[in-house]
Amino acid sequence: MLVSFKWLKEFVDFDLSPERIADLLTMGGIEVEGIKPVGQGLEGILTARIVHIEKHPHADKLSLADIELGQKTVRVVCGAPNIAVDQTVPYAGPGVVLPSGLEIVEREIKGVSSPGMLCSEKELGLGEDASGILVFDGEVSSGVPLPQAFPYIEDCILETSVTPNRGDCLSILGTAREVAALLGVPWRIPEFDLDESSVPIGTKASIEVPDTDLCPRYVARLIEGIKIGPSPFEVRLRLARSGVRAISNVVDATNLILLECGQPLHAFDFSLLEDGKIVVKRCDPGETFTTLDGAERKLPENALMIRDGKRSVALAGIMGGLNSEINDTTSTVLIESACFERFGIRRTAKALGMSTEASYRFERGIDPDGTLWAAHRVTHLIQKLAGGTVLSGYLDVYPVPISRPPVCVGVAKTNSLLGTDLDGISMADYLKRLGIGIENATEESLTALPPSWRWDLEREVDMAEEVARVFGFQNIPLTLAATQSSADLTRENHRKIQTTKSLMNASGYSEVITMSFVSRQAGTEFVQDSSSELALINPLTEDAVVMRTSLIPGLLSVAKRNINFRWEDLKIYECGKTFTSVPGRELPREDLRLAGLATGSRYPDLWNMPRNETVDFYDVKGALENLLDGLSVHDVQFTPSKVSFMHPGKSADLMLDGCNIGYVGELSPIKAREHGFEIGIYMFEILLEPLFVQMRKERLFTPLPRYPFIERDLSFIVEEKVSGDVIKRLISRLGHDIIASVVLFDLYKGESIPEGYQSMAFRVRYQSEDRTLTDEDVQEVHSRIADALKNEVGAAMRE
Incomplete structure (x- = not known):
């Protein structure tokens, strides 16, 4: 705002320079971005x-003007069309x-x-009008320097940056109120x-407010016999x-x-208001309206309108209508001073x-208690500038007065915060x-009553901030916060996360980051339990209403x-948190997860790589x-998965210490088609x-084997429900310390194999660290x- x-x-009243006032306001929370002398x-x-x-004797469009400059008279040539005798x-x-x-x-x-x-x-830098000579109003002595004759001409403009919660400072009076509070002096x-x-006024005009939820207060005054003209300089x-x-x-x-x-006002040509x-x-469904700028606008749902007896005449709180604007023939005006619900105005203006x-x-947010005063004030000014007769009384629809709830302020808590x-x-x-306002003040606490113009004072911390502003942020001593030292666990966790990302990158996957808010x-859709959703109080869009x-x-x-952009060969992953509501707890449970997705070609499209895989x-x-x-981490088992949204034959669960820590596999074809x-x-x-808990902080290296190995194959038929991972673990467990590796190298289902069974072949490598194994040992x-x-899985050995 320009102040x-x-x-x-x-x-x-103060005796401070513009620079000092700018510093005062800035330290008080109203930033002054610039000072411009004018x-x-x-x-x-x-x-x-x-x-x-x-x-002029030789030019039709020029005149010779004799001007009085105190005790002397000077003749000048002038080409302005608006000069007249006795003008100053x-x-x-x-x-x-x-x-x-x-x-x-x-x-x-x-x-x-x-x-x-x-x-x-x-030419004087006092405006943009160059069509004629500047003519001053009222009686002014001649021959006097301009700044002396009109002290208001020399000024400084402060450009303030007002935060969204301080709408009360979007006016000269609001800024004056702040300056007075910060200086500790009265204001008027x-x-x-x-x-x-x-x-x-009731004999000629009336007001109806059916939608008081969007217009808590509406005040009107009426002035007759005015004369439209230019304002004084x-x-x-x-x-x-x-x-x-x-x-x-x-x-x-x-x-x-x-x-x-700071109170928005509007003047209607009363002769153009029906009845x-x-x-x-609220507007009618599908209604259009032409505003003062000549634009015809299709009104959004629930847009609040000002109507006369038959039609809309203004877009409430935003702009008047072309059909009721003040013109040169206007003689009677109805003044509107209202308090409109701020969120309704925001929605309509944004739409x-x-x-x-x-x-x-x-x-x-404007001051609902200031609407009546503003109506009186503008009525007085219109009568002063345009003449006319003010009808007695006013119309004021204010069915439910707005009040601010009291705030309890603890003295110790405020000192602790500041x-x-x-x-x-x-x-x-x-x-x-x-x-x-202050009530029930004691040494321990007090009750604060927010004024009508402060919509932002709702909590104890808000009042603590107000105390700090007036006391002066610069007067608060610099101290280090008292804290208890503890181990930095986040750094260790960060290292593990970075290791995880590096391993995924090494596997050819690219990291993505997505929103934590979803539909x-x-x-x-992709949870396995019945945990309740964690809904946002104020969602950004319909596609971001709950935490993921x-x-x-x-x-x-x-x-x-x-x-959709024809890039079908993808390997992507994300490492992030998910959020689950926990009954009886205020905060949700946050789980750190890793998810990955792959589709398309197995290898890059290069000449030396296999294609069509x-x-x-x-x-x-x-x-x-x-x-x-x-x-x-070597104790994770892969077991057949029963996750509903995964392919039943091409998915597995990951088990660690008997707990399910995730799943892997193909998305169900039905679910895939649902997503296009x-x-x-x-x-x-x-x-x-769970993986980080099992993760070893240091890798252990063993020397290369000094003794030769012996390999033996095991081929058998077993039921399809028995997984290779189960058999591999069983073999490793029975081999004690001489089995170096177990590899599944053949899996067959088909002819010569009974239905419901499968043929498996494992290659077992035997090797000892301290001796050469004999055939008898193996x-x-x-x-x-x-x-x-x-005995354990019903395997039938094949010769």
Whole structure:
């Protein structure tokens, strides 16, 4: 917001420079981004009264004006069309340098000497109007330097950056209130008197507010017999320096009071309102409306409209309508001063892609108790600028007054938060300076009553911040927080996560990062238990309403996007947390997981690589085995999986110490088609914490074997339900310390093999670390293994 320094001083007394006030506001939480001096360098410009005008003898479009400069009279050549006798205008004599850098010299124009010139707003740097000479209002002595005759011309503009929670500082009065609180001095509001007629407003106008949830308060006043015209120069200058374009005296008055007190206002041409009625209600379905800028807009659902007896005349809190705007013939105006529900205004403005001075303030919350005062204030100003008669009384629909709940503030807790040692009396004094009411004040606590203009004061910490702002952040001593030292477990965990990612990268997988928020369907689609969803209070979109319970939905979304762009050969993974609601606990359970997905070709499309081979179950299982080997975790078993969304014959569960830590395999074809995939999707998801617990911190190296090995094969028929992993573990267990490795090298189902059975062949390598094994040593163990296979898994040995 652009804040006039001299306008600010009208409401609070201080003797500080603009730079000092800027520092004060910035340290108080209202950042001042810049200070711009305006109206400087005009000391050589004098006020002049035009006493005589005659046409230029040699130019039809020029005039000769005799101007009075105190005790002397000067004749200048002027080409402005708006000059008239008895006007007070600015005069720049020879030697004066204008803000543009132009130096004035006496020169001859069409045969007539002109010792200087009369100036426009633009030439003086006081506005953009260059169509005519600047004409001052009221009685002003001639021959007086401009800054002396009009002290408001020299000023400084402070550009403040107001945070979204401080809508109360989007006005001159709001900023003055902050300055007064920070300095510990009083501030004041403008005083004025209204000259009202004896005709009550209720005899000519009425208000209905059916949708009070979107409009808690609506105030109206009526003025008859006004005359539309330009505003005085001081009003136009204040508006221009605040970034607002001057339009007419009535409209300028509403904008000036908006800047002064922060209350958006609107003036309707009362003669254009059907039935003299205002109705505040939601728009009709599919309704369109033409706003003041001439744009026809299709209104979003639940947009709040201001209507007369038959039609919409304004988009509430955002912009007026073209069908009720003030024009040159307007003689009666109805003034609107309302409090609209801020979130409703925000939704409508965002849906329409609009942002106005009014909507910007309504979205951040305005003072509901200030709407009536603002209505009186703007009525007084309109009557002053445009004349007219103010009808007695006002219309005020305010069925349920808005109040702020009290906040209990603990003295010890506030000091703990701030690192201060303030007593309750000092805290209460600081809060009172901000307009916050105090009740039940004791040495231990007090009750704070937020003022009507502060929507952001809801909690004890909010009040603690207010105490800190007034006390001064710079006055809070610098101290180190008292903490208890403990081991940095996150660093060790970070190292393990980085190791996991490096191993996945080594297997040819690329890391992706997806959102932790998913749709409600995705939140339950890939979980194996009935854990309840963890819904967001304020979701960003319909596709991000719950916290994720699995990493798989994010990977499928990434894969789908890539396949849509014809990049079908994918190997991707994500390492991140999932969130599960736990009954009886406030916070959810967070599990660190690793998930991967592979689809398309097994090898890159290179001349030396096999082609037409696609990834399968063993590719993703192999990536997991590489990971487990890299983490030195050797006790994980792969067992047939019954996960509902996985392919029943091409998936496995990972078991560690009897606990299921994840799954791997092909996504069920039915589920794949539901997500729009026409090719096989292979994926896995595992818990990382159980692996990290088993992970060895150091790798152990053993010397190369000194003694030769002996290999023997075992071939047998066994039921299909018996997995190779079970048999491999059984063989390793029975071989004690002389089995170096067990490898499944053949698996066959088909002819000569009974239905429901399979043929397996394992190659067992026997090797000792301390001697050369004999055939008798190997045969003894080999025979014991064969017998165990027959007894424990029903294997029938093949010759």
